[in-house]
Amino acid sequence: MHSSVVSETQAVTPGWQWCDWQGLPYLTCSLLENWQHGFFTQQFYPHTPEELVRVLEPDAVVYRVKQVHGNRVLTPKNIEAARTLQNEETTLPDADGIVTEDKKQAVWVASADCNPVLIGDVETGRVAAVHAGWRGTAQKIVPETIARFLSLGSSLINLRIAIGPAITGEVYQVSELVAAQVGASIISPQEASTTEEILAALKKLPNSPLLDDDKPGRVRLDIKRVNTIQIEKLGISHQQIAIAPYCTYLRSELFFSYRRSKQKKVQWSGIISNGGIA
Numbered sequence: 001m002h003s004s005v006v007s008e009t010q011a012v013t014p015g016w017q018w019c020d021w022q023g024l025p026y027l028t029c030s031l032l033e034n035w036q037h038g039f040f041t042q043q044f045y046p047h048t049p050e051e052l053v054r055v056l057e058p059d060a061v062v063y064r065v066k067q068v069h070g071n072r073v074l075t076p077k078n079i080e081a082a083r084t085l086q087n088e089e090t091t092l093p094d095a096d097g098i099v100t101e102d103k104k105q106a107v108w109v110a111s112a113d114c115n116p117v118l119i120g121d122v123e124t125g126r127v128a129a130v131h132a133g134w135r136g137t138a139q140k141i142v143p144e145t146i147a148r149f150l151s152l153g154s155s156l157i158n159l160r161i162a163i164g165p166a167i168t169g170e171v172y173q174v175s176e177l178v179a180a181q182v183g184a185s186i187i188s189p190q191e192a193s194t195t196e197e198i199l200a201a202l203k204k205l206p207n208s209p210l211l212d213d214d215k216p217g218r219v220r221l222d223i224k225r226v227n228t229i230q231i232e233k234l235g236i237s238h239q240q241i242a243i244a245p246y247c248t249y250l251r252s253e254l255f256f257s258y259r260r261s262k263q264k265k266v267q268w269s270g271i272i273s274n275g276g277i278a
Contacts, residue, residue: 015242021055025254029162031242035120035127036060037271039164039244042256049108049268060106060272065095067110067131071139073097073148076105096136097145099128099152100273108270112258113172113248115223116164116269117142121149123158125275132227134174138182142227143234156236164269165246165255169211169222172249172259179210179219186229205229 015030019038027039036056044052049062063076072095074082082093098107107129109116114133121127130136130145142161149159174182180195183202192201199219202210209225224243231241248255248267256265 013245016244026055027165027244027246029118029164029242029244031160031240032118032120032162032271034122034125034160035271035274037118037120037127037162037269039116039118039162039269040267041254042265042267043254045256045265045267047268049106049270052108052268052270053106053272056106056270057104057272060104062106062108063098063100064092064108064110065098066092067096068094069131069133069135070094070096071136071141071144073099073128073130073141073145075099075101075148076107077101096132096141097128097130097148099145099148100126100276101152102276103273105276106270106272108268110266110268111164111166111248112256112264112266113167115166115227117145117227118162118164118269118271119145119149120160120271121154121158121275122160124152124154125273126152126154127271127273129269129271132223134178134182134221134223137223137226137230138185140185140230143230146231146234146236156234157240159236160240160242161231161236162242163224163227163244165244165248165251165267166224167249167257167259168247169209169220169225171247172221172223173213173215173218174221176217176219179221182221182223182226183210186226186233 109131117130119128180198209222211220249257
């Protein structure tokens with residue numbers, strides 16, 4: 001079954017490729033061809049990043065965090081320092097983004113509807129993994145991660161950004177208040193301040209991330225689109241961004257979806273650096 005899913009999908013999704021590991025499918029993106037990476041499917045559950053890394057590069061060092069739907073971004077040194085401070089090698093510090101500093105550092109995020117975002121710098125070889133749900137998106141977790149790249153010497157023009165499988169706007173129903181909180185990340189306070197004003201401003205945007213819903217007080221929200229707008233507002237070209245054409249909610253044969261099943265099962269996304277501090 002898996003191989004048929006792979007071959008069938010390859011023909012209709014330019015820029016994205018299905019790969020196979022021992023009969024299990026995972027997704028890669030052409031924009032990230034410089035790096036070993038993967039957006040893994042539910043078929044790999046319950047394997048952890050420490051096990052999944054052997055699919056990409058077995059001798060890479062794995063880094064992950066305790067995801068808390070915030071906008072904190074750490075480096076491997078930050079993660080190691082937190083472990084030392086707590087005198088516990090297995091403790092994971094709170095964060096939702098990780099940017100590498102050196103070669104062969106594998107960074108990972110888990111998702112089950114939220115946006116997994118992998119970023120690479122073609123000049124330095126550094127990479128990042130980001131977990132961007134609606135709360136993290138409202139707090140600009142992806143721009144915060146890009147800011148960390150810049151602080152390490154990257155240039156915007158060298159970044160390549162892939163937004164992996166996540167729930168799509170057509171099925172992601174949220175309250176108007178939540179939509180306004182997220183929308184405030186791309187609508188300036190001078191343009192709109194109240195919930196109603198923010199929603200109206202969102203509807204006016206080209207390819208609006210806001211869709212109507214039949215239920216009063218509810219709307220449908222495209223978090224992938226909001227993240228894309230945030231990135232483009234930084235001055236990054238749309239040609240540097242790729243968005244996976246897969247919905248975790250609708251593609252139940254491939255992905256876990258918390259919104260669909262209410263089960264706390266996740267799929268992992270990871271990328272391995274090939275540069276950084278020598």
